[in-house]
Amino acid sequence: MKVNLRVTLGSLEWPTPIGLASGTCGYGEELDRLIDWSAVGAIFTKGISLEPRRGHPPPRIWETPSGMLNAIGLENVGVEAFISEKMPFLRRYRQMHGGRVFVNLYATSAGEYARLVERLDGVDGVDGYEVNLSCPNVKEGGIAFGTTPAGCAMATRAVREKTKKWVAVKLSPASSVADVARASADAGADALSTGNTMPAMAIDVHKRVTRLSAGGGGLSGPALRPIAVKMTFDAAHAVSLPLIGIGGVATGEDALELILAGAHAVQVGTATFSQPNAAGVVRDGLLEYMRRYGFTSIKQLVGTVGTP
Numbered sequence: 434m435k436v437n438l439r440v441t442l443g444s445l446e447w448p449t450p451i452g453l454a455s456g457t458c459g460y461g462e463e464l465d466r467l468i469d470w471s472a473v474g475a476i477f478t479k480g481i482s483l484e485p486r487r488g489h490p491p492p493r494i495w496e497t498p499s500g501m502l503n504a505i506g507l508e509n510v511g512v513e514a515f516i517s518e519k520m521p522f523l524r525r526y527r528q529m530h531g532g533r534v535f536v537n538l539y540a541t542s543a544g545e546y547a548r549l550v551e552r553l554d555g556v557d558g559v560d561g562y563e564v565n566l567s568c569p570n571v572k573e574g575g576i577a578f579g580t581t582p583a584g585c586a587m588a589t590r591a592v593r594e595k596t597k598k599w600v601a602v603k604l605s606p607a608s609s610v611a612d613v614a615r616a617s618a619d620a621g622a623d624a625l626s627t628g629n630t631m632p633a634m635a636i637d638v639h640k641r642v643t644r645l646s647a648g649g650g651g652l653s654g655p656a657l658r659p660i661a662v663k664m665t666f667d668a669a670h671a672v673s674l675p676l677i678g679i680g681g682v683a684t685g686e687d688a689l690e691l692i693l694a695g696a697h698a699v700q701v702g703t704a705t706f707s708q709p710n711a712a713g714v715v716r717d718g719l720l721e722y723m724r725r726y727g728f729t730s731i732k733q734l735v736g737t738v739g740t741p
């Protein structure tokens with residue numbers, strides 16, 4: 434039986450349904466020689482801003498039961514260094530493996546999103562964008578774009594107006610998922626990434642200080658997965674766009690939960706920190722499941738969950 438892992442999300446085909454999540458794979462090359470690139474259908478880069486950012490001072494990461502808290506503060510090299518220093522590896526990955534390259538966008542106003550896309554759109558090797566809606570909207574007092582459907586539509590439209598390339602909008606679990614999903618679809622998104630870290634906090638009771646320098650942070654890893662599954666399920670019932678499920682994926686079965694809930698593809702994030710080749714593990718698990726139950730394409734599984 435010939436099992437085919439290729440998936441089509443809107444206008445773009447990926448060689449496998451497994452992406453590397455923004456912020457957990459650097460700019461790709463950090464994982465070179467540690468990962469089986471043929472398992473990776475797409476790389477989502479670290480969030481890129483117009484100017485370089487140093488991020489928050491340490492401590493920026495704290496391990497929790499079944500998860501991880503982070504508040505990196507969107508450290509990144511800035512768009513110019515990204516294009517000159519980081520794109521060459523990403524172009525090589527694309528040529529060698531046929532995988533896709535999406536730039537995750539970090540901006541604090543609609544104008545900044547637009548300027549970022551203007552700068553990136555002509556760059557060879559960029560297949561599209563992922564709009565991170567967890568960014569603070571400084572014009573609205575620092576409230577994240579994704580918190581309201583209007584803010585989300587504003588960010589999505591700002592990107593859509595500057596590009597014909599593929600645009601995914603990354604929803605936050607701390608939002609009204611169906612409303613924000615509909616607002617993104619109406620504003621011209623090609624796909625939705627259903628899952629991001631969940632706002633959370635941990636405290637050192639002996640020192641009576643927060644574990645992270647920024648105070649709160651975002652929870653990722655296995656603890657997030659049931660939340661991501663529900664988000665994906667809700668988004669699948671609200672819009673007809675292709676979905677990329679994100680949250681706590683480390684195995685084929687984890688990915689299948691999101692696929693059965695309605696995702697056409699998934700992203701692997703925190704799992705890569707403990708197992709750099711987590712994407713390869715997910716690919717092998719998907720193949721094993723499909724052979725066992727007689728499925729030949731991922732499409733046959735998308736959104737097919739029932740109740741017991």
Ligand SMILES: Cc1cc2nc3c(=O)[nH]c(=O)nc-3n(C[C@H](O)[C@H](O)[C@H](O)COP(=O)(O)O)c2cc1C
Nearest residue numbers: 454455456480503565629653654680681682702703
């Ligand atoms: C250290 C770290 C940095 C991250 N940086 C970004 C980022 O720059 N942009 C973004 O959209 N998401 C970022 N994320 C969120 C991940 O892309 C992903 O949505 C989240 O971790 C949930 O997936 P996981 O449970 O598989 O890690 C980051 C996550 C972690 C752990």
